[in-house]
Amino acid sequence: MLKILLIGFIIIAINVILQAIATIYWARKTVSYTEKWATTFTTFKMFRLLILSFLFLTLLHTLHSLVWAYSLYLIPAIQSDFASFQDLFYYSIVTFTTLGYGDMTISSEWKIMSGIEAINGIMLIGWSTALTYSLIQNITKYIRKTNG
Numbered sequence: 001m002l003k004i005l006l007i008g009f010i011i012i013a014i015n016v017i018l019q020a021i022a023t024i025y026w027a028r029k030t031v032s033y034t035e036k037w038a039t040t041f042t043t044f045k046m047f048r049l050l051i052l053s054f055l056f057l058t059l060l061h062t063l064h065s066l067v068w069a070y071s072l073y074l075i076p077a078i079q080s081d082f083a084s085f086q087d088l089f090y091y092s093i094v095t096f097t098t099l100g101y102g103d104m105t106i107s108s109e110w111k112i113m114s115g116i117e118a119i120n121g122i123m124l125i126g127w128s129t130a131l132t133y134s135l136i137q138n139i140t141k142y143i144r145k146t147n148g
Contacts, residue, residue, distance in 0.1 A: 001109070001112070004109070004110055004112055004113065005112070005116070007071075007075075007113075008112070008113055008116035008117075009116075011067065011068060011071045011116075011117075011120070012116065012119075012120045014067055014071075015064045015067055015068075015120055015124060016124070018060070018063065018064065018067070019060070019064070019124050019127055019128075022056075022057075022060045023127070023131055026053065026056055026057075026131065027131065027134075030049060030053065030135055030138070031138075033045075033049060034049075034138055034139070034142060041142055041146070046139050049135070049139070050135070050136075050139075053131075053132060053135055054132070057128040057131070057132065060128070061096070061097075061121075061124065061125060061128065062093070064096060064120070064121070064124055065089065065092045065093045065096045066089065066092070068092040068095070068096060068117050068120075069085065069088045069089040069091070069092035072088060072092065072106075072110075072113060073085055073088055075110060077108040077109070077110050078106050078108065078110050078113070081104075081105070081106050081107050081108070082104065087104060090104065091104040091105075092117065095114050095117045095118055095121070096117055096118070096120070096121035097121055097125070098118045098121055098122060100118070
């Protein structure tokens with residue numbers, strides 16, 4: 001079981017690194033946009049920035065699920081539970097988002113990886129929620145400054 005937990009934590013570490021890189025990139029990008037648009041930050045530009053942020057974070061979480069799916073695919077005992085990589089990717093998205101339909105499961109002693117992936121998903125999606133909240137705070141601050 002220690003080996004399974006160690007592998008799970010390595011996958012978590014990879015995803016945390018991806019999340020950190022993406023957070024730094026997107027935070028810098030959104031700050032540069034808001035500074036660049038300081039005098040012309042229209043409702044349309046705010047709307048566009050929020051939509052692009054949402055799409056960026058959705059893509060990021062899809063990448064996290066792909067990391068999990070590929071990592072699980074490399075484990076023969078898990079690979080045998082799924083007919084294709086597509087099934088494993090579906091399982092990973094459902095597990096990462098904690099939706100947990102239960103129509104596909106890991107049947108071996110590796111099933112603890114499902115819980116580890118779900119914990120990782122909860123934490124990273126929460127992190128993205130905090131990033132989005134920060135962006136909304138910056139937009140609100142700008143609106144107050146220009147209307148106040």
